[in-house]
Amino acid sequence: MALPINIEDLLNKRKVESNRIEFKASWNPDKIYHTICAFATDLENTGGGYILIGVEEENGIAKRPVKGIKESEIDQILKDMVGYDAKISPAYLCKVSPEEIDGRTILVIWAPAGINRSYSVMESVVTKKSIPKFYVRSKSSTIEAKGEILDEVRELANRVPFDERGNDSISIDDISGIRVYEYLKAIGSKLMDDFGHRSLSETLDEMDLLVGPVENRQIKNVAAMMFCDHPERFFPVTQVDIVHFPEGSIENPDIMIEVPKITGPVPKMINETLSYLRTNVIKQLGCSV
Incomplete structure:
Protein backbone atom coordinates (compact mmCIF):
# COMPACT_ATOMS: atom_id res chain seq x y z
CA MET A 1 0.00 0.00 0.00
CA ALA A 2 1.41 3.38 -1.01
CA LEU A 3 1.40 6.11 1.62
CA PRO A 4 -0.37 9.37 0.78
CA ILE A 5 2.67 11.32 1.99
CA ASN A 6 6.45 11.22 1.53
CA ILE A 7 8.25 9.21 4.20
CA GLU A 8 10.84 11.97 4.73
CA ASP A 9 8.03 14.42 5.46
CA LEU A 10 6.81 12.06 8.17
CA LEU A 11 10.23 11.57 9.71
CA ASN A 12 10.83 15.31 9.76
CA LYS A 13 7.24 16.12 10.75
CA ARG A 14 6.64 18.23 7.68
CA LYS A 15 3.19 18.79 6.13
CA VAL A 16 1.60 16.78 8.96
CA GLU A 17 1.04 18.08 12.49
CA SER A 18 3.45 16.55 15.00
CA ASN A 19 0.59 15.25 17.18
CA ARG A 20 -0.48 13.07 14.25
CA ILE A 21 2.87 11.23 14.18
CA GLU A 22 4.20 8.76 16.70
CA PHE A 23 7.62 7.09 16.62
CA LYS A 24 8.12 3.62 18.10
CA ALA A 25 11.55 2.07 18.44
CA SER A 26 10.11 -1.44 18.43
CA TRP A 27 6.88 -3.40 18.08
CA ASN A 28 4.68 -3.10 21.18
CA PRO A 29 1.22 -4.30 20.06
CA ASP A 30 -0.81 -3.15 23.06
CA LYS A 31 0.43 0.45 23.06
CA ILE A 32 0.44 0.63 19.28
CA TYR A 33 -3.16 -0.56 19.03
CA HIS A 34 -4.20 1.97 21.66
CA THR A 35 -2.76 4.65 19.38
CA ILE A 36 -4.37 3.16 16.27
CA CYS A 37 -7.71 3.29 18.08
CA ALA A 38 -7.09 6.91 19.15
CA PHE A 39 -6.22 7.98 15.60
CA ALA A 40 -9.27 6.16 14.22
CA THR A 41 -11.58 7.85 16.74
CA ASP A 42 -9.98 11.22 15.88
CA LEU A 43 -11.67 13.20 18.64
CA GLU A 44 -10.11 16.49 17.49
CA ASN A 45 -10.95 15.91 13.80
CA THR A 46 -7.34 16.18 12.66
CA GLY A 47 -7.53 13.32 10.17
CA GLY A 48 -6.02 10.35 12.00
CA GLY A 49 -2.29 9.75 12.11
CA TYR A 50 0.82 7.70 11.45
CA ILE A 51 2.87 5.32 13.60
CA LEU A 52 6.45 4.70 12.48
CA ILE A 53 7.84 1.48 13.96
CA GLY A 54 11.60 1.08 13.99
CA VAL A 55 12.25 4.77 14.58
CA GLU A 56 13.76 6.02 17.85
CA GLU A 57 13.12 9.57 18.94
CA GLU A 58 14.92 12.15 21.01
CA ASN A 59 13.00 15.20 22.24
CA GLY A 60 10.30 14.44 19.71
CA ILE A 61 12.74 14.26 16.79
CA ALA A 62 13.44 11.07 14.82
CA LYS A 63 17.00 9.80 15.33
CA ARG A 64 18.86 9.19 12.08
CA PRO A 65 19.84 6.79 10.76
CA VAL A 66 16.69 4.97 11.80
CA LYS A 67 16.92 1.85 13.94
CA GLY A 68 14.85 -0.24 11.53
CA ILE A 69 13.20 -3.64 11.90
CA LYS A 70 14.35 -7.04 10.71
CA GLU A 71 12.49 -8.43 7.69
CA SER A 72 11.57 -11.55 9.67
CA GLU A 73 10.00 -9.37 12.37
CA ILE A 74 7.94 -7.46 9.82
CA ASP A 75 6.49 -10.65 8.37
CA GLN A 76 5.44 -11.82 11.85
CA ILE A 77 4.02 -8.40 12.75
CA LEU A 78 1.85 -8.36 9.63
CA LYS A 79 0.53 -11.84 10.46
CA ASP A 80 -0.21 -10.89 14.06
CA MET A 81 -2.03 -7.73 13.02
CA VAL A 82 -4.70 -9.76 11.24
CA GLY A 83 -5.86 -11.05 14.62
CA TYR A 84 -5.31 -7.79 16.47
CA ASP A 85 -7.41 -5.85 13.96
CA ALA A 86 -10.40 -7.96 14.94
CA LYS A 87 -10.14 -6.57 18.48
CA ILE A 88 -11.16 -3.09 17.36
CA SER A 89 -14.87 -2.29 17.46
CA PRO A 90 -16.63 -1.38 15.24
CA ALA A 91 -14.63 -3.02 12.46
CA TYR A 92 -11.66 -0.93 11.36
CA LEU A 93 -8.60 -1.68 9.25
CA CYS A 94 -5.50 0.48 9.37
CA LYS A 95 -3.12 0.57 6.42
CA VAL A 96 0.43 -0.77 6.71
CA SER A 97 3.46 -0.08 4.55
CA PRO A 98 7.08 -1.30 4.94
CA GLU A 99 9.38 1.57 3.91
CA GLU A 100 13.09 1.62 3.05
CA ILE A 101 14.95 4.50 4.68
CA ASP A 102 18.62 5.01 5.63
CA GLY A 103 19.33 1.56 4.20
CA ARG A 104 16.96 -0.07 6.68
CA THR A 105 13.32 -1.09 6.78
CA ILE A 106 10.71 0.51 8.99
CA LEU A 107 7.00 -0.18 9.24
CA VAL A 108 4.56 2.68 8.79
CA ILE A 109 1.01 2.24 10.08
CA TRP A 110 -1.42 4.76 8.64
CA ALA A 111 -4.59 5.06 10.73
CA PRO A 112 -6.98 7.55 9.09
CA ALA A 113 -10.06 8.78 10.91
CA GLY A 114 -12.70 6.07 10.74
CA ILE A 115 -16.12 6.58 9.19
CA ASN A 116 -17.88 4.76 12.08
CA ARG A 117 -16.42 6.65 15.03
CA SER A 118 -15.97 6.12 17.90
CA TYR A 119 -13.75 3.05 18.27
CA SER A 120 -12.73 0.88 21.19
CA VAL A 121 -10.02 -1.76 21.38
CA MET A 122 -9.17 -4.46 23.88
CA GLU A 123 -6.90 -3.10 26.61
CA SER A 124 -4.55 -5.94 25.72
CA VAL A 125 -4.68 -7.32 22.20
CA VAL A 126 -2.18 -10.07 22.98
CA THR A 127 -4.15 -11.79 25.74
CA LYS A 128 -7.31 -13.84 25.39
CA LYS A 129 -9.15 -12.18 28.27
CA SER A 130 -9.30 -8.41 28.22
CA ILE A 131 -11.81 -5.57 28.26
CA PRO A 132 -12.52 -2.95 25.57
CA LYS A 133 -11.49 0.63 26.21
CA PHE A 134 -11.57 3.93 24.35
CA TYR A 135 -8.43 5.92 23.64
CA VAL A 136 -7.78 9.45 22.38
CA ARG A 137 -4.84 11.65 21.48
CA SER A 138 -3.83 14.31 23.98
CA LYS A 139 -1.22 16.55 22.35
CA SER A 140 1.38 13.99 21.19
CA SER A 141 0.37 11.16 23.52
CA THR A 142 -2.28 8.46 23.59
CA ILE A 143 -4.40 8.28 26.72
CA GLU A 144 -7.41 6.29 27.86
CA ALA A 145 -10.68 8.22 27.51
CA LYS A 146 -12.29 8.70 30.93
CA GLY A 147 -14.97 10.86 32.49
CA GLU A 148 -16.14 13.79 30.37
CA ILE A 149 -13.73 12.85 27.58
CA LEU A 150 -15.25 9.37 27.43
CA ASP A 151 -18.73 10.92 27.22
CA GLU A 152 -17.55 13.11 24.35
CA VAL A 153 -16.04 10.12 22.56
CA ARG A 154 -19.28 8.16 22.83
CA GLU A 155 -21.19 11.11 21.39
CA LEU A 156 -19.09 11.11 18.21
CA ALA A 157 -21.41 8.68 16.47
CA ASN A 158 -24.28 11.15 16.85
CA ARG A 159 -22.25 14.25 16.04
CA VAL A 160 -21.61 13.78 12.33
CA PRO A 161 -24.64 12.99 10.13
CA PHE A 162 -24.18 10.06 7.77
CA ASP A 163 -24.33 12.19 4.63
CA GLU A 164 -21.55 14.46 5.98
CA ARG A 165 -19.12 11.61 6.68
CA GLU A 232 -26.55 2.12 -5.05
CA ARG A 233 -22.99 0.77 -5.40
CA PHE A 234 -22.20 2.50 -2.10
CA PHE A 235 -25.65 2.71 -0.53
CA PRO A 236 -27.63 -0.50 -1.15
CA VAL A 237 -31.35 -0.16 -1.88
CA THR A 238 -31.01 3.50 -2.82
CA GLN A 239 -34.28 3.71 -4.70
CA VAL A 240 -37.86 4.94 -4.70
CA ASP A 241 -40.65 2.35 -4.61
CA ILE A 242 -44.15 3.43 -5.60
CA VAL A 243 -47.25 1.28 -5.13
CA HIS A 244 -50.50 2.72 -6.50
CA PHE A 245 -53.93 1.51 -5.36
CA PRO A 246 -56.34 2.74 -8.08
CA GLU A 247 -59.44 1.93 -6.01
CA GLY A 248 -57.89 2.84 -2.66
CA SER A 249 -55.69 0.87 -0.27
CA ILE A 250 -58.61 0.40 2.14
CA GLU A 251 -61.48 -0.05 -0.32
CA ASN A 252 -59.69 -2.59 -2.52
CA PRO A 253 -56.16 -3.38 -1.35
CA ASP A 254 -55.90 -6.37 -3.68
CA ILE A 255 -55.75 -4.18 -6.78
CA MET A 256 -52.47 -2.35 -6.95
CA ILE A 257 -49.92 -1.15 -9.45
CA GLU A 258 -46.24 -1.61 -8.61
CA VAL A 259 -44.18 0.97 -10.44
CA PRO A 260 -40.67 -0.06 -11.58
CA LYS A 261 -38.20 1.12 -8.98
CA ILE A 262 -36.65 4.52 -9.56
CA THR A 263 -32.88 4.60 -9.09
CA GLY A 264 -29.97 6.96 -9.65
CA PRO A 265 -28.66 10.07 -7.89
CA VAL A 266 -31.02 11.87 -5.53
CA PRO A 267 -31.99 14.75 -7.89
CA LYS A 268 -32.84 12.25 -10.64
CA MET A 269 -34.96 10.11 -8.29
CA ILE A 270 -36.83 13.17 -7.04
CA ASN A 271 -37.55 14.46 -10.54
CA GLU A 272 -38.68 11.08 -11.86
CA THR A 273 -40.83 10.45 -8.78
CA LEU A 274 -42.56 13.83 -9.08
CA SER A 275 -43.01 13.33 -12.81
CA TYR A 276 -44.71 9.97 -12.25
CA LEU A 277 -46.99 11.37 -9.56
CA ARG A 278 -48.01 14.32 -11.73
CA THR A 279 -48.70 12.15 -14.76
CA ASN A 280 -50.17 8.99 -13.29
CA VAL A 281 -51.64 9.88 -9.93
CA ILE A 282 -52.62 13.53 -9.63
CA LYS A 283 -54.22 13.74 -13.07
CA GLN A 284 -56.22 10.58 -12.44
CA LEU A 285 -57.60 12.20 -9.29
CA GLY A 286 -58.55 15.30 -11.25
CA CYS A 287 -56.08 17.52 -9.44
CA SER A 288 -53.68 20.03 -10.86
CA VAL A 289 -50.26 21.24 -9.76
Whole structure:
Protein backbone atom coordinates (compact mmCIF):
# COMPACT_ATOMS: atom_id res chain seq x y z
CA MET A 1 0.00 0.00 0.00
CA ALA A 2 1.41 3.38 -1.01
CA LEU A 3 1.40 6.11 1.62
CA PRO A 4 -0.37 9.37 0.78
CA ILE A 5 2.67 11.32 1.99
CA ASN A 6 6.45 11.22 1.53
CA ILE A 7 8.25 9.21 4.20
CA GLU A 8 10.84 11.97 4.73
CA ASP A 9 8.03 14.42 5.46
CA LEU A 10 6.81 12.06 8.17
CA LEU A 11 10.23 11.57 9.71
CA ASN A 12 10.83 15.31 9.76
CA LYS A 13 7.24 16.12 10.75
CA ARG A 14 6.64 18.23 7.68
CA LYS A 15 3.19 18.79 6.13
CA VAL A 16 1.60 16.78 8.96
CA GLU A 17 1.04 18.08 12.49
CA SER A 18 3.45 16.55 15.00
CA ASN A 19 0.59 15.25 17.18
CA ARG A 20 -0.48 13.07 14.25
CA ILE A 21 2.87 11.23 14.18
CA GLU A 22 4.20 8.76 16.70
CA PHE A 23 7.62 7.09 16.62
CA LYS A 24 8.12 3.62 18.10
CA ALA A 25 11.55 2.07 18.44
CA SER A 26 10.11 -1.44 18.43
CA TRP A 27 6.88 -3.40 18.08
CA ASN A 28 4.68 -3.10 21.18
CA PRO A 29 1.22 -4.30 20.06
CA ASP A 30 -0.81 -3.15 23.06
CA LYS A 31 0.43 0.45 23.06
CA ILE A 32 0.44 0.63 19.28
CA TYR A 33 -3.16 -0.56 19.03
CA HIS A 34 -4.20 1.97 21.66
CA THR A 35 -2.76 4.65 19.38
CA ILE A 36 -4.37 3.16 16.27
CA CYS A 37 -7.71 3.29 18.08
CA ALA A 38 -7.09 6.91 19.15
CA PHE A 39 -6.22 7.98 15.60
CA ALA A 40 -9.27 6.16 14.22
CA THR A 41 -11.58 7.85 16.74
CA ASP A 42 -9.98 11.22 15.88
CA LEU A 43 -11.67 13.20 18.64
CA GLU A 44 -10.11 16.49 17.49
CA ASN A 45 -10.95 15.91 13.80
CA THR A 46 -7.34 16.18 12.66
CA GLY A 47 -7.53 13.32 10.17
CA GLY A 48 -6.02 10.35 12.00
CA GLY A 49 -2.29 9.75 12.11
CA TYR A 50 0.82 7.70 11.45
CA ILE A 51 2.87 5.32 13.60
CA LEU A 52 6.45 4.70 12.48
CA ILE A 53 7.84 1.48 13.96
CA GLY A 54 11.60 1.08 13.99
CA VAL A 55 12.25 4.77 14.58
CA GLU A 56 13.76 6.02 17.85
CA GLU A 57 13.12 9.57 18.94
CA GLU A 58 14.92 12.15 21.01
CA ASN A 59 13.00 15.20 22.24
CA GLY A 60 10.30 14.44 19.71
CA ILE A 61 12.74 14.26 16.79
CA ALA A 62 13.44 11.07 14.82
CA LYS A 63 17.00 9.80 15.33
CA ARG A 64 18.86 9.19 12.08
CA PRO A 65 19.84 6.79 10.76
CA VAL A 66 16.69 4.97 11.80
CA LYS A 67 16.92 1.85 13.94
CA GLY A 68 14.85 -0.24 11.53
CA ILE A 69 13.20 -3.64 11.90
CA LYS A 70 14.35 -7.04 10.71
CA GLU A 71 12.49 -8.43 7.69
CA SER A 72 11.57 -11.55 9.67
CA GLU A 73 10.00 -9.37 12.37
CA ILE A 74 7.94 -7.46 9.82
CA ASP A 75 6.49 -10.65 8.37
CA GLN A 76 5.44 -11.82 11.85
CA ILE A 77 4.02 -8.40 12.75
CA LEU A 78 1.85 -8.36 9.63
CA LYS A 79 0.53 -11.84 10.46
CA ASP A 80 -0.21 -10.89 14.06
CA MET A 81 -2.03 -7.73 13.02
CA VAL A 82 -4.70 -9.76 11.24
CA GLY A 83 -5.86 -11.05 14.62
CA TYR A 84 -5.31 -7.79 16.47
CA ASP A 85 -7.41 -5.85 13.96
CA ALA A 86 -10.40 -7.96 14.94
CA LYS A 87 -10.14 -6.57 18.48
CA ILE A 88 -11.16 -3.09 17.36
CA SER A 89 -14.87 -2.29 17.46
CA PRO A 90 -16.63 -1.38 15.24
CA ALA A 91 -14.63 -3.02 12.46
CA TYR A 92 -11.66 -0.93 11.36
CA LEU A 93 -8.60 -1.68 9.25
CA CYS A 94 -5.50 0.48 9.37
CA LYS A 95 -3.12 0.57 6.42
CA VAL A 96 0.43 -0.77 6.71
CA SER A 97 3.46 -0.08 4.55
CA PRO A 98 7.08 -1.30 4.94
CA GLU A 99 9.38 1.57 3.91
CA GLU A 100 13.09 1.62 3.05
CA ILE A 101 14.95 4.50 4.68
CA ASP A 102 18.62 5.01 5.63
CA GLY A 103 19.33 1.56 4.20
CA ARG A 104 16.96 -0.07 6.68
CA THR A 105 13.32 -1.09 6.78
CA ILE A 106 10.71 0.51 8.99
CA LEU A 107 7.00 -0.18 9.24
CA VAL A 108 4.56 2.68 8.79
CA ILE A 109 1.01 2.24 10.08
CA TRP A 110 -1.42 4.76 8.64
CA ALA A 111 -4.59 5.06 10.73
CA PRO A 112 -6.98 7.55 9.09
CA ALA A 113 -10.06 8.78 10.91
CA GLY A 114 -12.70 6.07 10.74
CA ILE A 115 -16.12 6.58 9.19
CA ASN A 116 -17.88 4.76 12.08
CA ARG A 117 -16.42 6.65 15.03
CA SER A 118 -15.97 6.12 17.90
CA TYR A 119 -13.75 3.05 18.27
CA SER A 120 -12.73 0.88 21.19
CA VAL A 121 -10.02 -1.76 21.38
CA MET A 122 -9.17 -4.46 23.88
CA GLU A 123 -6.90 -3.10 26.61
CA SER A 124 -4.55 -5.94 25.72
CA VAL A 125 -4.68 -7.32 22.20
CA VAL A 126 -2.18 -10.07 22.98
CA THR A 127 -4.15 -11.79 25.74
CA LYS A 128 -7.31 -13.84 25.39
CA LYS A 129 -9.15 -12.18 28.27
CA SER A 130 -9.30 -8.41 28.22
CA ILE A 131 -11.81 -5.57 28.26
CA PRO A 132 -12.52 -2.95 25.57
CA LYS A 133 -11.49 0.63 26.21
CA PHE A 134 -11.57 3.93 24.35
CA TYR A 135 -8.43 5.92 23.64
CA VAL A 136 -7.78 9.45 22.38
CA ARG A 137 -4.84 11.65 21.48
CA SER A 138 -3.83 14.31 23.98
CA LYS A 139 -1.22 16.55 22.35
CA SER A 140 1.38 13.99 21.19
CA SER A 141 0.37 11.16 23.52
CA THR A 142 -2.28 8.46 23.59
CA ILE A 143 -4.40 8.28 26.72
CA GLU A 144 -7.41 6.29 27.86
CA ALA A 145 -10.68 8.22 27.51
CA LYS A 146 -12.29 8.70 30.93
CA GLY A 147 -14.97 10.86 32.49
CA GLU A 148 -16.14 13.79 30.37
CA ILE A 149 -13.73 12.85 27.58
CA LEU A 150 -15.25 9.37 27.43
CA ASP A 151 -18.73 10.92 27.22
CA GLU A 152 -17.55 13.11 24.35
CA VAL A 153 -16.04 10.12 22.56
CA ARG A 154 -19.28 8.16 22.83
CA GLU A 155 -21.19 11.11 21.39
CA LEU A 156 -19.09 11.11 18.21
CA ALA A 157 -21.41 8.68 16.47
CA ASN A 158 -24.28 11.15 16.85
CA ARG A 159 -22.25 14.25 16.04
CA VAL A 160 -21.61 13.78 12.33
CA PRO A 161 -24.64 12.99 10.13
CA PHE A 162 -24.18 10.06 7.77
CA ASP A 163 -24.33 12.19 4.63
CA GLU A 164 -21.55 14.46 5.98
CA ARG A 165 -19.12 11.61 6.68
CA GLY A 166 -16.17 10.92 4.41
CA ASN A 167 -16.18 7.59 2.59
CA ASP A 168 -12.89 6.06 1.46
CA SER A 169 -14.77 3.70 -0.86
CA ILE A 170 -15.74 6.62 -3.10
CA SER A 171 -13.17 7.92 -5.60
CA ILE A 172 -13.22 11.02 -7.74
CA ASP A 173 -13.87 8.78 -10.76
CA ASP A 174 -17.22 7.82 -9.23
CA ILE A 175 -18.43 11.42 -9.35
CA SER A 176 -19.99 12.71 -12.57
CA GLY A 177 -18.54 16.08 -13.53
CA ILE A 178 -21.52 16.63 -15.83
CA ARG A 179 -23.98 16.20 -12.96
CA VAL A 180 -21.95 18.58 -10.78
CA TYR A 181 -21.92 21.17 -13.56
CA GLU A 182 -25.66 20.83 -14.19
CA TYR A 183 -26.33 21.28 -10.48
CA LEU A 184 -24.17 24.41 -10.25
CA LYS A 185 -25.91 25.79 -13.35
CA ALA A 186 -29.36 25.04 -11.95
CA ILE A 187 -28.69 26.90 -8.70
CA GLY A 188 -26.83 29.75 -10.42
CA SER A 189 -23.58 29.20 -8.53
CA LYS A 190 -20.55 31.33 -9.40
CA LEU A 191 -18.50 28.14 -9.21
CA MET A 192 -19.89 27.33 -12.64
CA ASP A 193 -17.84 30.20 -14.15
CA ASP A 194 -14.51 28.56 -13.32
CA PHE A 195 -15.69 24.97 -13.69
CA GLY A 196 -13.60 24.27 -16.80
CA HIS A 197 -10.45 25.81 -15.32
CA ARG A 198 -10.14 23.75 -12.18
CA SER A 199 -10.13 20.07 -11.31
CA LEU A 200 -13.26 18.30 -10.18
CA SER A 201 -11.62 17.76 -6.78
CA GLU A 202 -11.07 21.49 -6.38
CA THR A 203 -14.71 22.15 -7.25
CA LEU A 204 -15.93 19.55 -4.75
CA ASP A 205 -13.68 21.11 -2.11
CA GLU A 206 -15.20 24.53 -2.80
CA MET A 207 -18.64 22.93 -2.40
CA ASP A 208 -17.59 21.54 1.00
CA LEU A 209 -17.98 17.98 -0.27
CA LEU A 210 -14.52 16.78 0.81
CA VAL A 211 -13.35 16.02 4.30
CA GLY A 212 -10.09 14.98 5.96
CA PRO A 213 -6.48 16.16 5.93
CA VAL A 214 -4.79 17.35 2.75
CA GLU A 215 -2.94 14.10 2.19
CA ASN A 216 -6.07 12.01 2.53
CA ARG A 217 -9.09 13.93 1.35
CA GLN A 218 -12.26 11.83 1.35
CA ILE A 219 -15.44 12.42 -0.60
CA LYS A 220 -18.52 12.89 1.57
CA ASN A 221 -21.40 10.45 1.25
CA VAL A 222 -23.69 13.25 0.13
CA ALA A 223 -21.53 13.88 -2.95
CA ALA A 224 -22.09 10.31 -4.16
CA MET A 225 -25.78 10.53 -3.33
CA MET A 226 -26.09 13.65 -5.47
CA PHE A 227 -23.58 13.20 -8.28
CA CYS A 228 -22.83 9.50 -8.74
CA ASP A 229 -24.63 7.76 -11.62
CA HIS A 230 -25.02 4.60 -9.55
CA PRO A 231 -25.07 5.53 -5.84
CA GLU A 232 -26.55 2.12 -5.05
CA ARG A 233 -22.99 0.77 -5.40
CA PHE A 234 -22.20 2.50 -2.10
CA PHE A 235 -25.65 2.71 -0.53
CA PRO A 236 -27.63 -0.50 -1.15
CA VAL A 237 -31.35 -0.16 -1.88
CA THR A 238 -31.01 3.50 -2.82
CA GLN A 239 -34.28 3.71 -4.70
CA VAL A 240 -37.86 4.94 -4.70
CA ASP A 241 -40.65 2.35 -4.61
CA ILE A 242 -44.15 3.43 -5.60
CA VAL A 243 -47.25 1.28 -5.13
CA HIS A 244 -50.50 2.72 -6.50
CA PHE A 245 -53.93 1.51 -5.36
CA PRO A 246 -56.34 2.74 -8.08
CA GLU A 247 -59.44 1.93 -6.01
CA GLY A 248 -57.89 2.84 -2.66
CA SER A 249 -55.69 0.87 -0.27
CA ILE A 250 -58.61 0.40 2.14
CA GLU A 251 -61.48 -0.05 -0.32
CA ASN A 252 -59.69 -2.59 -2.52
CA PRO A 253 -56.16 -3.38 -1.35
CA ASP A 254 -55.90 -6.37 -3.68
CA ILE A 255 -55.75 -4.18 -6.78
CA MET A 256 -52.47 -2.35 -6.95
CA ILE A 257 -49.92 -1.15 -9.45
CA GLU A 258 -46.24 -1.61 -8.61
CA VAL A 259 -44.18 0.97 -10.44
CA PRO A 260 -40.67 -0.06 -11.58
CA LYS A 261 -38.20 1.12 -8.98
CA ILE A 262 -36.65 4.52 -9.56
CA THR A 263 -32.88 4.60 -9.09
CA GLY A 264 -29.97 6.96 -9.65
CA PRO A 265 -28.66 10.07 -7.89
CA VAL A 266 -31.02 11.87 -5.53
CA PRO A 267 -31.99 14.75 -7.89
CA LYS A 268 -32.84 12.25 -10.64
CA MET A 269 -34.96 10.11 -8.29
CA ILE A 270 -36.83 13.17 -7.04
CA ASN A 271 -37.55 14.46 -10.54
CA GLU A 272 -38.68 11.08 -11.86
CA THR A 273 -40.83 10.45 -8.78
CA LEU A 274 -42.56 13.83 -9.08
CA SER A 275 -43.01 13.33 -12.81
CA TYR A 276 -44.71 9.97 -12.25
CA LEU A 277 -46.99 11.37 -9.56
CA ARG A 278 -48.01 14.32 -11.73
CA THR A 279 -48.70 12.15 -14.76
CA ASN A 280 -50.17 8.99 -13.29
CA VAL A 281 -51.64 9.88 -9.93
CA ILE A 282 -52.62 13.53 -9.63
CA LYS A 283 -54.22 13.74 -13.07
CA GLN A 284 -56.22 10.58 -12.44
CA LEU A 285 -57.60 12.20 -9.29
CA GLY A 286 -58.55 15.30 -11.25
CA CYS A 287 -56.08 17.52 -9.44
CA SER A 288 -53.68 20.03 -10.86
CA VAL A 289 -50.26 21.24 -9.76
